[in-house]
Amino acid sequence: MYQEHFGLQAAPFSLTPNTGLYYGLPPHEEAMQVLRIALAGGEGFIKVTGEVGTGKTLLLRKMMAELAASHQVIYLPNPYLAADELRMALAHELGLTPEHGDLAVTDAIHRRLVELHRDGRPAVLLLDEAQALPDASLEAIRLFGNLETESSKLLQVVLFGQPELDGRLRSDDLRQLRQRITFSYRLRPLLRDETRAYLEYRLSASGYRGVPVFSAAAVRRLWRASRGIPRLINILAHKSLMLAYGQGERRVGTALVNAAIKDTEDASTTIPLHWWLMWAVLAGISLWLLRGAL
Incomplete structure (x- = not known):
């Protein structure tokens, strides 16, 4: 047109x-650097949150492309899965067709993750819209994150979600998962x-x-x-x-x-000053933490 x-x-x-139009803006580059450091360090769980439209899915696709040559990347596009559905989806993404039943599926996944680790292709699970996962499914992911060798995790998990995910993780029911998230980043505007x-x-x-x-x-x-x-x-x-x-x-x-x-319903004509001050403070804290990690 x-x-x-x-x-x-x-x-x-x-x-x-579109990763072809990716531009390394500070918040996105800081998030990518956190992800690279955490994955290289073998951390089990990493979390990236941000408001709707701040670029989480673009980061996920950028990370998928970056990891493709060295990792077994698993991407589940539909986050609203019951625990047993999530296990089967994970199995299928790993090229497995196990018999139904929690134990059989988990055992098959475990064996496949061990094979990948032995072949030098560590597995990384990328979950978009993680705030939509039921509690039972988040707990199932936590249990998969427990699978490990004597020296490293067999499955690393990156949760991408809206700020509601942070609120859910503050629940006592999910405290075990919360405690396993060693690196996190919140995207700012x-x-x-x-x-x-x-x-x-x-x-x-x-x-x-x-x-x-x-x-x-x-x-x-x-x-x-x-x-x-x-x-x-x-x-x-x-x-x-x-x-x-x-x-x-x-x-x-x-x-x-x-x-x-x-002509745009969600466009705002005024922005409270305290809103921008809040994001400026968060951006400063995130950069300080990132520098400390480096």
């Missing part, structure tokens, strides 16, 4: 997570300069050449309305470019962004 108008070879702001860099990178990676499409005022308006959430940034940027194309404009100003905001 507007791609030819702006000289683009691809859609820059698609909502589908993007800051204004990060939003500007994100917009410019996405356009450049999609083929745009020229002066910045979004004016400084437009970036500021878009950032505030999106609350720094990448998914909302994508939606507002996409709509703004559509409107610019419709009006024959080569640059996007605040008027076009305002029109895009009015």
